[in-house]
Amino acid sequence: MKKFSYTITDEVGIHGRPAGMLVKKASEYQSAVTLTSKGKSADAKRIMAVMGLGVKKGDSVEFSIDGADEAVAAKGLEDFMKANL
Numbered sequence: 001m002k003k004f005s006y007t008i009t010d011e012v013g014i015h016g017r018p019a020g021m022l023v024k025k026a027s028e029y030q031s032a033v034t035l036t037s038k039g040k041s042a043d044a045k046r047i048m049a050v051m052g053l054g055v056k057k058g059d060s061v062e063f064s065i066d067g068a069d070e071a072v073a074a075k076g077l078e079d080f081m082k083a084n085l
Contacts, residue, residue: 002063002065003063005060008061014050021080022050022085028076029065029069034066035053035061
């Protein structure tokens with residue numbers, strides 16, 4: 001299992017468009033991807049679950065990636081977060 005944390009810098013947090021982009025990116029990988037924020041967890045491959053976390057600017061999120069391609073997925077998702085959120 002790979003894990004990393006990221007603090008959201010986007011002005012409006014993880015809202016509709018970036019949530020959709022995140023779900024699309026997470027779905028590229030075979031591994032299970034779980035997003036945790038403020039004590040709540042969500043499957044990062046399900047848009048309503050991601051949006052339901054209510055992540056705002058300044059919130060810290062933790063990714064847990066578990067599966068066959070977890071190392072590649074962790075790197076790809078971390079790069080995605082830095083570039084988009």
